[in-house]
Amino acid sequence: MYIFRSINEIINTVSAARGLLTEMFEKRKTLNFKYSDALLLLKGDENRLKILIEKEIIRQNGNEVSLDIRFQEFFELLLNANEEINTAVIDENIEFLHELMDYYLKERIPSRKESYIRNIKITFRKIAYTTIRNIMSLQDSIDHAVKHEPTYQIKIARLENLDKKRINIQRMIDATEHLILHEERLFFQQATDEELANILLELRQELQLSAHSLISAQQDIINYLNQIKSQIVLVEKIKKLKYLQDQFELRTRSNLAEVMEREHSLLVEGTSSPSFKLSISYLNTDEARPVILKVIRNLQYRKAIQSNEAGAFSAEEMETQATYQETIDLNETLNDYIQAQAQKLWNDEAAQPDDLFSFLMHHRFRREVSEQERTTFFCQIVSLYENHLRITDEYGVYHQYEYAKIYPDVS
Structure with missing residues (x-):
């Protein structure tokens, strides 16, 4: 593992390859970078590329290169571009706080006690930032799972796993509150630091807002799971009706006739526009240009809709017998x-x-x-x-x- 000798070395090395690193970071989830493409972005300077690989900013795997995980996580942290929900970090910070507070109470040298206070302030700020970031990622992940996941079984599994992560975040919030209010009373009685008191006040306010956001996330998850359940039940009924219709048993094995006798709703049909063909000579004129552009836009819109369709249900999806709790308003x-x-x-x-x-x-x-x-x-x-x-x-x-x-x- 390469060890940098100074901050200046890190900044200078990264700055010299900022174009390549920016491109690799933006395409970290969608593209495998070729060695030749990376060389092209460095204007053919193979020596600079080898330095990046030697200093482990970039990893090489055969003909492909990728951004090192340490630098990728660093960029994601500063740009708030990581959707990962990690409650273990908060747990580690809480454990670290217990250690620092214990050292503070046992220390007798004022300067060393002050260093422990400084580290405690930094750790509390980390907890606040990580909690807020986790909740933002949780809400984004819930919306993404509902809107973009085409497989219903995976959609249900994702929502259930996100609900478990929501519970873990709430557990971490409760653990932080318990540490401040109950577990370390002796420390807070002795550590009369004004800045620390302000940090704790802001932290508790942010934790309270975070708890409110978790309640909203819980309601969203329950609502989405109930919607998916009703969709599955509806599609299952439609499949059964289709099967009976194909076997010519729809009237004998269902109450369709009885339902149709009670139903007196008017069927409202949209007006169908007549289909006609335009002549080639007309299409070659400037007058036809707006018509052609409108048809192209309609075709693109239909393709966009088709690409977002979830697709047909499989037999295994129809066998899912999950039940979910009805939400309370x-x-x-x-x-x-x-x-x-x-x-x-x-x-x-x-x-x-x-x-x-x-x-x-x-x-x-x-x-x-x-x-x-x-x-x-x-x-x-x-x-x-x-x-x-x-x-x-x-x-x-x-x-x-x-x-x-x-x-x-x-x-």
């Missing part, structure tokens, strides 16, 4: 709560409205909802719709839960 639940309390006060002005937690514990949802889910809904509604609620200083107890009493904000 939190906004609708909050509206139900506000309306219920308004109706209660309308009927009896002296009545005491129910707090939000008590309402959720007894509310009838469209599906069976466990006690743990109801407490989760409580936390999510408070996080998302805090402006519509009035949080009091009173506390209530329900089984093993102690909760703040929250009412609709009527101000």
Whole structure:
């Protein structure tokens, strides 16, 4: 492994080949670079290309070259161009923080204690940046899986794996909060650094926003999985009808006749434009040019649509019997709560409205909802719709839960 002797050596080497490195980075996912193409971009300077290979900025494999993974990851990090979701880095940083805080408490030399504080600040900033970057990559990956993955089984598997990564990100956020608030109290009592306090304040605000984004991502994943499930069920029914139609058993083995007797909808058909051919002499005139260009644009549009089609379902895809949880609309639940309390006060002005937690514990949802889910809904509604609620200083107890009493904000 080549070891650079100074930062100047790295900058000068990269700068001398910036055109080639830019081209290789932009095409890192779509093109295998030929040695001859790289040489052409360096204007035939084979000695410079060999230096890049010797210093391991570029890797050579036979007739092909590729950007070294260290430099590729470095460029992706600075340009925020990596879609990878990596929660292990946050886990390592949290473990590193425990070590640094332990060293700080045991150290007696002020200058060395200050160096530990500096490294702790840097690590907290890394956690904040990595968390935000992971959430942005998560949302982009969800959208990409839904819009561009043509195979339904892979689309479902990707969404399920992304949901696991969402859970890991939430676990890392909780671990960071627990470290700040509970695990290292002795350190924070002794380390009275103003800049560190500001960093922690900003970090907790960013973690709170990140938690809100994860709730939105969870809702998106559930909605997309439910949509895919309904599409699979619909296509399966269509295939069964097609099979019965091919066997001339559609009327005898289905209730088609009964459905058609009840159906009285009017079939609305679009107007069909007449098909006619233009003469060669007319097509050769300038007057026909706009018509020809319009036809070309329509053909290109149809090809673009066909290239994005997901294709037919296979027999294996139709056998997938996955079931997904029906999503609960939190906004609708909050509206139900506000309306219920308004109706209660309308009927009896002296009545005491129910707090939000008590309402959720007894509310009838469209599906069976466990006690743990109801407490989760409580936390999510408070996080998302805090402006519509009035949080009091009173506390209530329900089984093993102690909760703040929250009412609709009527101000």
